Amino acid sequence: MKQSVKMIVGNWKMNGLAADLAQAEAVRVSLAEAPTGNRVGLCFPATLIAQAAGRLKGSPVEVGGQDCHAAASGAYTGSVSAEMLKEAGASLVIAGHSERRAGFGETDADVAAKVKAALRAGLEPIVCVGETLEQRDAGRALEVVTLQVAGSLPESLSGRAFAVAYEPVWAIGTGRTPTVEQVAEMHAAIRQAQVERLGAARAPILYGGSVNPKNAAELLGVDGVDGVLVGGASLKADDFLAIVRAG
Numbered sequence: 432m433k434q435s436v437k438m439i440v441g442n443w444k445m446n447g448l449a450a451d452l453a454q455a456e457a458v459r460v461s462l463a464e465a466p467t468g469n470r471v472g473l474c475f476p477a478t479l480i481a482q483a484a485g486r487l488k489g490s491p492v493e494v495g496g497q498d499c500h501a502a503a504s505g506a507y508t509g510s511v512s513a514e515m516l517k518e519a520g521a522s523l524v525i526a527g528h529s530e531r532r533a534g535f536g537e538t539d540a541d542v543a544a545k546v547k548a549a550l551r552a553g554l555e556p557i558v559c560v561g562e563t564l565e566q567r568d569a570g571r572a573l574e575v576v577t578l579q580v581a582g583s584l585p586e587s588l589s590g591r592a593f594a595v596a597y598e599p600v601w602a603i604g605t606g607r608t609p610t611v612e613q614v615a616e617m618h619a620a621i622r623q624a625q626v627e628r629l630g631a632a633r634a635p636i637l638y639g640g641s642v643n644p645k646n647a648a649e650l651l652g653v654d655g656v657d658g659v660l661v662g663g664a665s666l667k668a669d670d671f672l673a674i675v676r677a678g
């Protein structure tokens with residue numbers, strides 16, 4: 432008997448041209464034929480959001496962006512605002528992915544500002560946190576991640592819909608995953624940090640990093656894991672669907 436609704440979200444990262452939306456269509460068709468009790472979302476590159484939203488309209492697949500600027504509009508060449516994502520058809524947006532923290536120097540304060548922007552626009556943010564291998568090896572994983580939670584979740588999240596994704600940097604795209612004990616320990620620490628920051632927060636906490644059809648059931652079964660954020664394996668409908676149906 433299924434315990435609870437899981438949240439299964441794909442992050443296509445900088446992958447996908449219009450032709451690849453056939454994969455998203457296949458997810459839609461499969462879920463129409465055999466519905467899942469889980470929440471399902473796909474976060475597309477900004478260029479595909481409007482098309483994806485059109486093609487997934489009326490389906491249970493929620494559409495998301497992968498990042499947004501903190502401002503609603505302005506002289507920020509190349510950036511996309513939360514309002515723009517919302518108008519294009521998104522209902523979710525990722526904030527603070529480690530590829531943005533590391534590659535674009537985003538701080539916890541930047542991430543919190545993006546989360547506020549998401550709320551302003553009516554998007555549900557998925558706030559990413561996670562330690563590097565160096566930090567874990569130094570025994571600092573719990574400290575680093577709980578500080579990220581405290582710094583990245585603005586108080587205005589209180590009472591609003593959002594999710595946190597624990598994505599250890601060393602598990603992303605590497606095929607390595609933490610042990611179930613490490614995941615359980617971290618999710619409990621994130622839950623506690625969230626409650627300390629926002630009061631009785633019940634936001635889902637997702638695990639992300641090398642989730643695939645083979646390990647999804649085990650990871651989704653870990654105490655405190657309310658869903659998964661899937662990178663590479665979300666690009667192919669068959670793999671993603673296997674994960675959606677594993678929870």
Ligand code: 13P
Nearest residue numbers: 442603604640641662663
């Ligand atoms: P992979 O599933 O490819 O490891 O990526 C995880 C991730 O970064 C999702 O946001």
